[in-house]
Amino acid sequence: MIMSSLELEEKILRQIERLQLEYISSIDDGPLENWPQFFTDPCLYLVNSRDNLERKMELGVMRFESVGMLVDRATATQHAAVFAPRRIRHVLGPVMIDEVTAQEIMTRTNVAIYQTSPDGDTMLLMVAQYQDLIAEDEGIYKFKEKRVIYDTLRLPDSVVYPL
Amino acid sequence: MKSDRAKNATLWANASTTRVPFEVYQDGDVYADEMEKIFYGTTWNYVGLESEIPEVGDFRRNFIGEREILMIRKDDGLISVIENRCAHRGAQLCQKLSGNTGNGITCPYHQWSYTLDGDLTGMPFKRGIKGKGGLNQDFDMNQHGLCKLRVESLNGVVFASFQDNVPTLREYLGPEMFKYFTRIFDGRNIRVVGYQRQVIDSNWKLQMENLKDPYHAGILHLFLISFGLFRLDQKSKCLVDDKKGHSVLISERGSEEGQEDIGGVKIAAPDFSLTDHTLIEPRKEFPDDVTLSIQTLFPSIIIQAQCNTLATRHVIPKGPGSHELIWTFFGFEDDDENMKKLRLRQANLMGASGYVTLDDAEALEFSQLGLTGAPKGNAAVLEIGGTGSESNDHLVTESLIRGFYMRYRDIMGYRHLGF
Numbered sequence: 001m002i003m004s005s006l007e008l009e010e011k012i013l014r015q016i017e018r019l020q021l022e023y024i025s026s027i028d029d030g031p032l033e034n035w036p037q038f039f040t041d042p043c044l045y046l047v048n049s050r051d052n053l054e055r056k057m058e059l060g061v062m063r064f065e066s067v068g069m070l071v072d073r074a075t076a077t078q079h080a081a082v083f084a085p086r087r088i089r090h091v092l093g094p095v096m097i098d099e100v101t102a103q104e105i106m107t108r109t110n111v112a113i114y115q116t117s118p119d120g121d122t123m124l125l126m127v128a129q130y131q132d133l134i135a136e137d138e139g140i141y142k143f144k145e146k147r148v149i150y151d152t153l154r155l156p157d158s159v160v161y162p163l
Numbered sequence: 164m165k166s167d168r169a170k171n172a173t174l175w176a177n178a179s180t181t182r183v184p185f186e187v188y189q190d191g192d193v194y195a196d197e198m199e200k201i202f203y204g205t206t207w208n209y210v211g212l213e214s215e216i217p218e219v220g221d222f223r224r225n226f227i228g229e230r231e232i233l234m235i236r237k238d239d240g241l242i243s244v245i246e247n248r249c250a251h252r253g254a255q256l257c258q259k260l261s262g263n264t265g266n267g268i269t270c271p272y273h274q275w276s277y278t279l280d281g282d283l284t285g286m287p288f289k290r291g292i293k294g295k296g297g298l299n300q301d302f303d304m305n306q307h308g309l310c311k312l313r314v315e316s317l318n319g320v321v322f323a324s325f326q327d328n329v330p331t332l333r334e335y336l337g338p339e340m341f342k343y344f345t346r347i348f349d350g351r352n353i354r355v356v357g358y359q360r361q362v363i364d365s366n367w368k369l370q371m372e373n374l375k376d377p378y379h380a381g382i383l384h385l386f387l388i389s390f391g392l393f394r395l396d397q398k399s400k401c402l403v404d405d406k407k408g409h410s411v412l413i414s415e416r417g418s419e420e421g422q423e424d425i426g427g428v429k430i431a432a433p434d435f436s437l438t439d440h441t442l443i444e445p446r447k448e449f450p451d452d453v454t455l456s457i458q459t460l461f462p463s464i465i466i467q468a469q470c471n472t473l474a475t476r477h478v479i480p481k482g483p484g485s486h487e488l489i490w491t492f493f494g495f496e497d498d499d500e501n502m503k504k505l506r507l508r509q510a511n512l513m514g515a516s517g518y519v520t521l522d523d524a525e526a527l528e529f530s531q532l533g534l535t536g537a538p539k540g541n542a543a544v545l546e547i548g549g550t551g552s553e554s555n556d557h558l559v560t561e562s563l564i565r566g567f568y569m570r571y572r573d574i575m576g577y578r579h580l581g582f
Contacts, residue, residue, distance in 0.1 A: 047516070048357075049358070049359070049360075051260065051358065052357045052358060055355075055357075057355070057356060057357035057358075058357070058507060059356050059357025059358070059359070059492055059507060059510055060507070060510065060511070061359060061514055061515050061516045062511060062516050063507055063508065063510065063511060064511070065441075065508070066439050066441075068437075068438035068439030069438070069439045069441075069442065071438045071439075072437050072438050072439055072442070075435060076386055076435070076518060079385075079435050080385040080386045080389055080435055080518075081385070081386065081518070081521055081522060082383055082385070082522045082525055082526065083521060083522070083525040084525055084528070084529070153360055154360045154361065154362050154487065155359070155360065155361040155362070155515045156361070156362055157361065157362070157363065157364070157524060157525075157528065158361065158363075158515050158516060158520075158521045158524040158525060159515050159516035159521075160516070160521060
């Protein structure tokens with residue numbers, strides 16, 4: 001079946017939306033062990049402020065370059081870190097597709113991330129934008145690069161879970 | 164005096180600093196007193212790095228205590244630090260975090276303008292319109308400049324003081340602290356790698372205490388212990404200056420002798436190992452064998468060198484129960500590509516989400532939550548390593564915290580009240 005370019009774009013968009021939703025669910029609903037599966041290996045996962053980005057500084061609050069490093073983060077968060085219990089919840093905006101090539105798709109997605117304490121107090125953890133480079137890996141879309149660029153320069157408290 | 168409550172004898176009933184009354188972490192009068200006597204008193208406060216403002220007119224906004232200041236590169240190449248408040252009606256002059264203000268500073272409200280040194284140069288309608296209005300002839304422009312701070316820079320690191328009678332920065336640091344300060348800031352050009360900022364809901368002093376508390380580091384930080392990045396049985400020292408307010412703690416990775424001794428610390432997952440070890444493979448970069456050094460300078464700056472991740476951590480008080488922490492990760496202009504990569508990678512250990520410092524921010528909030536509302540007379544107990552505040556060749560001690568409070572009590576005037 002030959003699809004029109006519009007139909008093709010719609011199909012890609014739906015697949016990417018599904019990828020993003022499954023991605024945030026692995027963090028919000030768990031299990032966190034599933035989180036690294038959404039990346040190619042090697043990859044780049046970078047949580048960085050817009051302020052740093054504008055200064056061309058690629059320093060991350062988190063900065064991982066392989067699936068192994070992502071696995072380590074997930075494990076360490078569960079077994080080698082001390083923090084007050086919390087729940088986080090991502091709220092995504094629509095996916096914006098910037099560029100589609102034969103190998104990769106560049107997208108941007110706005111995201112607000114809320115954090116709720118054991119007493120049930122909810123605060124805004126950050127407002128950010130996913131700047132993603134998505135590639136097909138054995139027939140499945142995965143993040144080759146995922147940049148979480150946050151506007152919320154003064155981060156409240158600490159950032160425990162991946163974003 | 165504002166702090167009658169602070170001067171209540173119950174506040175510091177014990178002559179030694181083995182007890183710290185919980186009131187000093189939550190009392191509004193104590194806090195107000197700290198601003199005046201410590202931050203706006205005869206101390207040197209960290210303002211930033213010279214490399215952040217390379218060009219004439221470059222500025223960066225920051226805080227000393229609760230007062231907002233600007234660090235500015237002047238046309239003679241030197242640096243001025245002025246308060247970010249117009250001498251006219253008190254409006255904030257610069258709103259951007261950093262930028263370039265050209266040859267002078269102009270207030271956006273009524274366009275009163277100043278030199279980069281903070282001298283008042285002019286304002287619109289100075290003589291009114293057709294002789295009506297404006298300023299009186301006897302208005303003395305020289306008396307209405309911006310609040311100027313005393314400035315000193317040491318190997319690219321800028322400090323400022325609200326007081327003219329502060330000793331020189333070198334005297335303020337003392338010889339031992341100068342030695343460790345210039346071990347990191349050795350005169351090479353500094354390259355900022357990036358910033359992180361976080362707001363932690365604890366009193367600012369708890370942040371300083373945490374970096375003077377090697378005892379916790381070998382217990383709380385399971386990540387460090389698991390990978391031998393820091394352990395209390397490593398060859399180590401903790402040093403204080405003569406006035407006890409500054410300190411440095413250092414340790415050498417791989418120097419453990421004989422049987423591993425983690426002192427009965429409970430590790431949740433003792434078999435936890437890393438899949439990707441590149442994160443904890445540092446490169447030697449200083450002449451000695453020290454792999455971790457944490458220097459704290461009174462009142463509110465921390466200089467961290469853990470493996471190849473170097474950073475200043477600037478503690479900014481935000482009321483008795485909160486503070487902001489600004490992390491400036493840095494390297495040097497002569498870093499090669501590999502070192503640049505290592506610094507970015509190892510930054511995962513530190514900052515708002517760091518494998519190590521995440522625990523710290525959480526523990527500080529646990530402290531503040533725990534001590535809030537404690538009955539009068541309740542105090543922290545600081546007797547690990549005895550009661551003194553001397554330098555040590557081991558880390559199972561709270562002597563640096565006891566030292567901090569000796570300096571603190573001296574400056575706050577609590578010491579001479581007969582208790």
